[in-house]
Amino acid sequence: MNLHNSTHxxxxxxxxxxxxxxxxxxxxxxxxxxxxxISLAAGFVDNATLPLEFVSEAAQNVLSDTATGRLALQYGTNNGPQELRQAIAQRNFSNNADDLADRMILTAGSNQLLHLVAECVFDEGDIVLCAAPTYFVFLGLLKDMGVRAFGIEADDQGMIPESLDQGLQQLASNNELHRVKSVYLIPYCDNPGGSTVPESRRHDLIAVMNKWQQQSPILLLVDNAYRDLRYSGEDIPTLTDLGADPELTVESGTFSKNFGPGIRVGWGVMPRWLFDSARRFKSVIDFGSAHLNQQLMLNILKSGRFDEQVQRLQTAYAGKLQVMLEACDTHLAGIPGVEYRRPIGGLYVWLELPPGVDAGSDSPLWKQCIERGVLYVPGEFCYPSEGAAVRKNTIRLSFGVQPESQIRDGIKLLSEAITAVMNPANV
Amino acid sequence: MNLHNSTHxxxxxxxxxxxxxxxxxxxxxxxxxxxxxISLAAGFVDNATLPLEFVSEAAQNVLSDTATGRLALQYGTNNGPQELRQAIAQRNFSNNADDLADRMILTAGSNQLLHLVAECVFDEGDIVLCAAPTYFVFLGLLKDMGVRAFGIEADDQGMIPESLDQGLQQLASNNELHRVKSVYLIPYCDNPGGSTVPESRRHDLIAVMNKWQQQSPILLLVDNAYRDLRYSGEDIPTLTDLGADPELTVESGTFSKNFGPGIRVGWGVMPRWLFDSARRFKSVIDFGSAHLNQQLMLNILKSGRFDEQVQRLQTAYAGKLQVMLEACDTHLAGIPGVEYRRPIGGLYVWLELPPGVDAGSDSPLWKQCIERGVLYVPGEFCYPSEGAAVRKNTIRLSFGVQPESQIRDGIKLLSEAITAVMNPANV
Incomplete structure (x- = not known):
C-alpha cells in the first residue's frame, strides 16, 4: 500500500x-x-475482562489524596517511580529486587522497551536471532531499522537450543558473528507459537548463550509479556533466575496482557552499561512515560487488585482456550496433515496445515476464509526472512477477543475453508 | 559523567x-x-494548579460507562482516536479541521512527536536550524542522533527572519543546503527565551522558508507547547493558518503545560508523505500511546473542564510572572549590563548578564548560587553548537514551580550572587 503522492x-x-x-x-x-x-486474528484482550472498576478505584485512590494526586499529574522520572520498579522486580524475580529495580526502565508497554534497547544496541546491518516463528511487531521494528532477523527453529517447547547453536555456528562460519547483537526470546506462552520453554531447555539455551558469549558479546533479550497468562502447570523461573549472564541479559514485561492494554505500562531490566544509555535516550524521546499510569499501576499492585485481575483473566481465558482446542479437535483434527499445539497459556493456538497448503494473505485459503467470514494471522508474517525456512502453511489463531460461540463458529468456518482448498473440486 | 564499567x-x-x-x-x-x-530551574508546572479533581471526574465519566470504559482500557489505534484529533484540530486551527485531524498523530507528549519526526526525516550528519537559544531537550535528541544543530539569532520576538535567511545562505555557500532538513521553531512563549513571534514576523519567516523551499525541501517543525499559557495580548494564528506550505510543515502541541504533564498526551499534524511513515513507525515503537489517557483528555475537552483549567493556569501564572518581573525590577535592574525580557506568557524569564559574566555550570556564579541556595538553567545549555554564538552570560529562570515568596527570595539570592562575582573583592 503506497499512499505517498508528494514530491517531498x-x-x-x-x-x-x-x-x-x-x-x-x-x-x-x-x-x-x-x-x-469472526476475527481470530487480533491479539487484543477480551473486552469483557477489562478491569474498569479497578482502574476507576485506583484513580479515586490516587487522585483523592493531594500528595499522590499531584505526584501522578506532575512529570515523573525518566525510568519511572522506584516503588513501582521495586514491586515489579519482587513480583518477577526470586531475589536481588533492589539491584534489578535500580536497572529497570518503565516504558509505554514492553514494545517501547524493545524499541529502546534496539536503538541503543542495534545498528543497520546487524543481526538478531529470533525463534521461527516470532512476534511480528518486533520483526517490523527490526526491518524498519535495517536490522537482519535470522530465524531459529522452534517447536512446542520454544526455541531449540541445538538450532540456536547451529545458527550461531553458521553465522560464525560466514564471518558474521560480530554482527550478531542479540537473541530475542519469548519464553512464556509465546506469541505466536503458544510455546513455553521448560526449565531444562532454559538451562540448555543459557549454556548455548554462554558458549557464544565467550567469543562475542551477544545480548539475550527476553520478552515475558505473557507470563501471567498461564492456565495450567507450574510457573517457571526467568532466564535471569536460572543463571543467564546479568551483564548480557535484558528481561522485559508489560501490564498490557495481564491487566489492560490501554494503561500502557511496560518495563525492562538491563545491565548497567545499557541502562545508562537507554535511560538517557528515553529522556530525549519522551521524557519518561505517563506518570499517572505508573501511579495507577502502583496503587493497583499494592491494593491486591492486580492479583484479582490476573486470576479473573486466567479463569476466563482458560475456558476460551479449552473451547478453541475442543473446536479444533472437533473440526480440524480429522483433516489429514493438520496439526495444532496445546498451549498452557497465552492467547494463541498455532496451527500447521499440510505442507502444500498456503495460508498466506494472497492465498486461496485466505480468500476462502474472508468469504466464509473468518480471519486469522497468516503464519508467514511471523517468520524472519533469513535462517529457518518460512512455513507458509501456518496460522496463528487467537482466542482472546471472541466469545466462546464465535470461537466455535470461527474454527468451523476455518475447517470448511481448509477442506475446500484441499479439495478444489468442492469449492 | 560516565557510569559505564563493563566490557560490554x-x-x-x-x-x-x-x-x-x-x-x-x-x-x-x-x-x-x-x-x-530554591529551584528557578525546572520547567515543571505548579503543583498547586494540577487538576486532580478534573482528572478524577473524567476517570469516573469514562470508566463508569461500559462502552467508553472498555474502549479506554483496550488498545487504541496507532495515531489515536479520531474524535480527539478532531477536537485538537478545531481548537488549534481556523479551518480544515477534518484534513488536519486525518494527518495528526497523538503521542506521549510533544517530545515524542519531535522524536518521531526526527526518526523519519533526520539522518546522521543532517542539519537542523534552531533559534539560539532553543529547547535543550530537542538539542539533546539531535545530538544523540548525530544531527547537527545550527543556531539562528533570536531576540525578544523569537527567531530573526533575516538571520534565518543568512544562515541558510551560509550553509548553501558551504554546499551544505542538501543536508539542511528542518527549521525548528517555538513561536509561542518559547522555552527558554520567553519570546512570542508576532504575526508580521511569522509572515516574514514563512517568506524566507518559501524562498529556500524552492531550492530544497526543508521541513518547518513548529512546537506550540506553550500557546495556551498566554497571560496578556491577543492570540496569534499558527504558521499553518498564516500560509506556511502544508506539504513542508509539521505543527505540534501537548497537554503537558496547559493541563498536566503526568497525563502525557501530545500531538502533531504533518504532511501526508511524512504522516504515513511516522504512523507506521509509531506502530513498531509503542503500538500507539496510552488509550486511557487519550480518552480522559477527550472527556476533559468535551466537558469544558479543559478551558476551566487553562483559565486557572493563566490566572495563577500571570501572578507569578508578575512577581518574578517585579523581583527582577527590584533586585536586578540596577546591576549594570543586566537585561531581561518581559514575556507575555510561558513559564520562563530570559536573563542576560554583562558579556564577561559566565553563568555556565562550571562558573563562579553557578557555585555562588548553589552556595546561596538558588538554582537556574545556564543559558549555554540552550545554544546549538554551530551558527550563532553561544552566550555563556545567559540564564533561564522559571516561575512555574515556586510559590511567590520563593520566587522573590530566589531572585534576591541570584542578584546577590551576580553582584558578588562582578565584584570579586566582596565575595
Whole structure:
C-alpha cells in the first residue's frame, strides 16, 4: 500500500523510507471491510475482562489524596517511580529486587522497551536471532531499522537450543558473528507459537548463550509479556533466575496482557552499561512515560487488585482456550496433515496445515476464509526472512477477543475453508 | 559523567554511545543534593494548579460507562482516536479541521512527536536550524542522533527572519543546503527565551522558508507547547493558518503545560508523505500511546473542564510572572549590563548578564548560587553548537514551580550572587 503522492518523500530518512505498513494493519483493514467477520486474528484482550472498576478505584485512590494526586499529574522520572520498579522486580524475580529495580526502565508497554534497547544496541546491518516463528511487531521494528532477523527453529517447547547453536555456528562460519547483537526470546506462552520453554531447555539455551558469549558479546533479550497468562502447570523461573549472564541479559514485561492494554505500562531490566544509555535516550524521546499510569499501576499492585485481575483473566481465558482446542479437535483434527499445539497459556493456538497448503494473505485459503467470514494471522508474517525456512502453511489463531460461540463458529468456518482448498473440486 | 564499567559497552550502537546525560539531569542532581535550594530551574508546572479533581471526574465519566470504559482500557489505534484529533484540530486551527485531524498523530507528549519526526526525516550528519537559544531537550535528541544543530539569532520576538535567511545562505555557500532538513521553531512563549513571534514576523519567516523551499525541501517543525499559557495580548494564528506550505510543515502541541504533564498526551499534524511513515513507525515503537489517557483528555475537552483549567493556569501564572518581573525590577535592574525580557506568557524569564559574566555550570556564579541556595538553567545549555554564538552570560529562570515568596527570595539570592562575582573583592 503506497499512499505517498508528494514530491517531498525524498526528505524521508532511510528509516522513514523503510517504515512500511505492518501486516497487522492489513488484517485490520480486512476486518473493518467485513464487519460481520469472526476475527481470530487480533491479539487484543477480551473486552469483557477489562478491569474498569479497578482502574476507576485506583484513580479515586490516587487522585483523592493531594500528595499522590499531584505526584501522578506532575512529570515523573525518566525510568519511572522506584516503588513501582521495586514491586515489579519482587513480583518477577526470586531475589536481588533492589539491584534489578535500580536497572529497570518503565516504558509505554514492553514494545517501547524493545524499541529502546534496539536503538541503543542495534545498528543497520546487524543481526538478531529470533525463534521461527516470532512476534511480528518486533520483526517490523527490526526491518524498519535495517536490522537482519535470522530465524531459529522452534517447536512446542520454544526455541531449540541445538538450532540456536547451529545458527550461531553458521553465522560464525560466514564471518558474521560480530554482527550478531542479540537473541530475542519469548519464553512464556509465546506469541505466536503458544510455546513455553521448560526449565531444562532454559538451562540448555543459557549454556548455548554462554558458549557464544565467550567469543562475542551477544545480548539475550527476553520478552515475558505473557507470563501471567498461564492456565495450567507450574510457573517457571526467568532466564535471569536460572543463571543467564546479568551483564548480557535484558528481561522485559508489560501490564498490557495481564491487566489492560490501554494503561500502557511496560518495563525492562538491563545491565548497567545499557541502562545508562537507554535511560538517557528515553529522556530525549519522551521524557519518561505517563506518570499517572505508573501511579495507577502502583496503587493497583499494592491494593491486591492486580492479583484479582490476573486470576479473573486466567479463569476466563482458560475456558476460551479449552473451547478453541475442543473446536479444533472437533473440526480440524480429522483433516489429514493438520496439526495444532496445546498451549498452557497465552492467547494463541498455532496451527500447521499440510505442507502444500498456503495460508498466506494472497492465498486461496485466505480468500476462502474472508468469504466464509473468518480471519486469522497468516503464519508467514511471523517468520524472519533469513535462517529457518518460512512455513507458509501456518496460522496463528487467537482466542482472546471472541466469545466462546464465535470461537466455535470461527474454527468451523476455518475447517470448511481448509477442506475446500484441499479439495478444489468442492469449492 | 560516565557510569559505564563493563566490557560490554562495545555492544552499544553509535546512537547508544552518543546518548549522554542531559543538562537537566545535572541540574536535578544539584537540586537533590541541596534539598533546601530554591529551584528557578525546572520547567515543571505548579503543583498547586494540577487538576486532580478534573482528572478524577473524567476517570469516573469514562470508566463508569461500559462502552467508553472498555474502549479506554483496550488498545487504541496507532495515531489515536479520531474524535480527539478532531477536537485538537478545531481548537488549534481556523479551518480544515477534518484534513488536519486525518494527518495528526497523538503521542506521549510533544517530545515524542519531535522524536518521531526526527526518526523519519533526520539522518546522521543532517542539519537542523534552531533559534539560539532553543529547547535543550530537542538539542539533546539531535545530538544523540548525530544531527547537527545550527543556531539562528533570536531576540525578544523569537527567531530573526533575516538571520534565518543568512544562515541558510551560509550553509548553501558551504554546499551544505542538501543536508539542511528542518527549521525548528517555538513561536509561542518559547522555552527558554520567553519570546512570542508576532504575526508580521511569522509572515516574514514563512517568506524566507518559501524562498529556500524552492531550492530544497526543508521541513518547518513548529512546537506550540506553550500557546495556551498566554497571560496578556491577543492570540496569534499558527504558521499553518498564516500560509506556511502544508506539504513542508509539521505543527505540534501537548497537554503537558496547559493541563498536566503526568497525563502525557501530545500531538502533531504533518504532511501526508511524512504522516504515513511516522504512523507506521509509531506502530513498531509503542503500538500507539496510552488509550486511557487519550480518552480522559477527550472527556476533559468535551466537558469544558479543559478551558476551566487553562483559565486557572493563566490566572495563577500571570501572578507569578508578575512577581518574578517585579523581583527582577527590584533586585536586578540596577546591576549594570543586566537585561531581561518581559514575556507575555510561558513559564520562563530570559536573563542576560554583562558579556564577561559566565553563568555556565562550571562558573563562579553557578557555585555562588548553589552556595546561596538558588538554582537556574545556564543559558549555554540552550545554544546549538554551530551558527550563532553561544552566550555563556545567559540564564533561564522559571516561575512555574515556586510559590511567590520563593520566587522573590530566589531572585534576591541570584542578584546577590551576580553582584558578588562582578565584584570579586566582596565575595
Amino acid at each position: 518523500e525524498q526528505l524521508l530518512s532511510p528509516r522513514g523510507t523503510r517504515a512500511s505498513e505492518q501486516p497487522i494493519s492489513q488484517l485490520m483493514s480486512a476486518a473493518l471491510a467485513n464487519p460481520g467477520i | 559497552e562495545q555492544l552499544l550502537s553509535p546512537r547508544g554511545t552518543r546518548a549522554s546525560e542531559q543538562p537537566i539531569s545535572q541540574l536535578m542532581s544539584a537540586a537533590l543534593a541541596n534539598p533546601g535550594i
